[in-house]
Amino acid sequence: MREIRSLTGLRGYASLWVFFLHAMYGWPEGSFLVKIASLGGAGVIVFFVLSGYILSLTYADRFRDESAGYRNFVIARLARVYPLHLFTLFAFAFLVWLGYLEKMPTDNAYTFILNVLLIQSWGFTDLVSWNQPSWSISTEFFAYLMFPLFIARLTKATFVFLAAVATALACLIYFPIYDLSLKYAGITDGVRQFQFGSSLLSFFWVFAAGCTLYSFARRIRSNALISDLSTFAGLLFLVVSCLTTQSGLSLWQGTIASVLIIFGIRNDTGISAMVFANPIIHFIGRVSFALYLCASSVEWTARHYVNPLPLWANLALSLGVATALHYLVEVPARNAIRGATVARKPQAPVIQSA
Numbered sequence: 001m002r003e004i005r006s007l008t009g010l011r012g013y014a015s016l017w018v019f020f021l022h023a024m025y026g027w028p029e030g031s032f033l034v035k036i037a038s039l040g041g042a043g044v045i046v047f048f049v050l051s052g053y054i055l056s057l058t059y060a061d062r063f064r065d066e067s068a069g070y071r072n073f074v075i076a077r078l079a080r081v082y083p084l085h086l087f088t089l090f091a092f093a094f095l096v097w098l099g100y101l102e103k104m105p106t107d108n109a110y111t112f113i114l115n116v117l118l119i120q121s122w123g124f125t126d127l128v129s130w131n132q133p134s135w136s137i138s139t140e141f142f143a144y145l146m147f148p149l150f151i152a153r154l155t156k157a158t159f160v161f162l163a164a165v166a167t168a169l170a171c172l173i174y175f176p177i178y179d180l181s182l183k184y185a186g187i188t189d190g191v192r193q194f195q196f197g198s199s200l201l202s203f204f205w206v207f208a209a210g211c212t213l214y215s216f217a218r219r220i221r222s223n224a225l226i227s228d229l230s231t232f233a234g235l236l237f238l239v240v241s242c243l244t245t246q247s248g249l250s251l252w253q254g255t256i257a258s259v260l261i262i263f264g265i266r267n268d269t270g271i272s273a274m275v276f277a278n279p280i281i282h283f284i285g286r287v288s289f290a291l292y293l294c295a296s297s298v299e300w301t302a303r304h305y306v307n308p309l310p311l312w313a314n315l316a317l318s319l320g321v322a323t324a325l326h327y328l329v330e331v332p333a334r335n336a337i338r339g340a341t342v343a344r345k346p347q348a349p350v351i352q353s354a
Helices: 005-023 032-038 042-064 070-098 109-116 132-156 159-174 177-184 195-217 224-244 251-265 270-276 279-286 288-302 311-344
Strands: none
Touching: 005 032, 005 042, 005 251, 005 270, 005 279, 005 288, 005 311, 032 224, 042 132, 042 195, 042 251, 070 109, 070 132, 070 288, 070 311, 132 195, 132 288, 159 195, 159 251, 195 251, 224 251, 224 270, 251 270, 279 288, 288 311
């Protein structure tokens, strides 16, 4: 299956947005760039919508005609995320032991085991722990486990049924009934993000929005002009939302922007491709998973030697470490696991930016 370079590029932009959130934390407020950077947590929303879309693109037809199995799919997903997650988790713990990184109150033996099992955001503990960005990998893996259970039905659905699903998802994302019910009942305070699996459900709806987008998009033909207009609308909506928000971007704002942008760039055409598929951002997209998992640890370790750490140096160092992790850990481990699986039974290809 041909890689859609623009989707890889979008992942690169999203990872940079998250990077600047952490790298520019504490900078004086007031400038446009600082405000945009402070909202970088929305990059995670982009990841989830993008993941749902790309997995659907790669696997929907295979699950529909039953040429893909649940077991091999889960193994492929584990091969994609688990080796680097495990490596960065142990690297983080080692840096804590050396004194380069601070051990937080939530970093204990119990939460370490949860992290090893990749279930640290499933409601067994309240807050992030150890290599903190990996909470979203745990949440996304839950979505992976659910994906084969509905994607075949979604792909076969009529346009009317898809419209009903999209409407329901829009309501669930805009009005998180489960979270609000827990808070109203006094069961949760709304601050401890993993209580009773609240983040699992919230981000699952976002992931499902990406899957639904694919089912719609495959039925709609669009030329370069329509694609560029959709991309522009998504970017404009995102910028306006960033400029007008007082408390951070909501799930629904990030989801709407992501849906419009992905719909616009999905064909690698027009001006959208120039912005999202250029060689630089495409490369960053390829190493984005490693960048996301290692950037904060790299920054705080480097600050022991250079403090304050210039932003350009922080970015260059983080990209360098991410590149090394991608080519020396992530790709070899993924290929080894998939190779062992393929030797027993062929499975569906997975494109890079998933």
